[in-house]
Amino acid sequence: MSAQKRFFGIRHAVNGLGLFLRSESNGRMHAIATVLVIALAAWLRCTAIEWALLAIVTGMVWLAEMLNTAIEKIMDYVQPEIHPQVKWIKDVAAGAVLAATITAIAVGGFVFVPKLLAL
Numbered sequence: 020m021s022a023q024k025r026f027f028g029i030r031h032a033v034n035g036l037g038l039f040l041r042s043e044s045n046g047r048m049h050a051i052a053t054v055l056v057i058a059l060a061a062w063l064r065c066t067a068i069e070w071a072l073l074a075i076v077t078g079m080v081w082l083a084e085m086l087n088t089a090i091e092k093i094m095d096y097v098q099p100e101i102h103p104q105v106k107w108i109k110d111v112a113a114g115a116v117l118a119a120t121i122t123a124i125a126v127g128g129f130v131f132v133p134k135l136l137a138l
C-alpha cells in the first residue's frame with residue numbers, strides 16, 4: 020500500500036471518530052467518562068499495569084459503542100421498517116456494549132475502590 024493511500028485511510032478513520040463524537044450523545048458521554056477515568060487514575064497514582072488494564076477496558080467500550088452505532092446506521096439504512104430480525108441484530112449489538120461496559124465497571128472497581136478506601 021502506498022504511503023499516500025495509507026494517509027488517506029487514517030484520515031477517513033479520524034473523520035469517523037469525529038463524526039461519532041459530533042453526532043452521537045453516547046460518544047460525548049464516553050469522551051467525558053474517559054477523561055474522568057484518566058484524571059482519577061493520575062490522581063490515585065495508578066501503576067503501569069493498572070493504567071494498561073484501564074486503557075484496555077476503556078478502548079473496549081469505545082470499540083463496542085462505535086461498532087454498535089455503525090450497525091444501527093446500517094440497519095436503519097437497509098431496513099427502516101420494523102422487523103423482528105432488525106430487533107435481534109440491534110439488541111445483540113447493544114448487548115455487546117453492555118458486556119463491555121460491565122467489564123469496564125468491574126475493572127474500574129477493582130483498581131479504584133481499594134485505592135479510594137485507603138485514602
Ligand SMILES: Nc1ncnc2c1ncn2[C@@H]1O[C@H](COP(=O)(O)OP(=O)(O)OP(=O)(O)O)[C@@H](O)[C@H]1O
Nearest residue numbers: 045087091098099100101102103105106109110113
Ligand atoms: N427497525 C426495527 N425493527 C424492530 N425493532 C427495532 C427497529 N429499530 C429499533 N428497534 C428496537 O429499538 C431498540 C433501539 O434501537 P435504536 O435504533 O433506536 O437505537 P438507539 O435508541 O439509538 O440505541 P443507542 O442508545 O444504543 O444509540 C433496538 O435495540 C430494537 O430493540
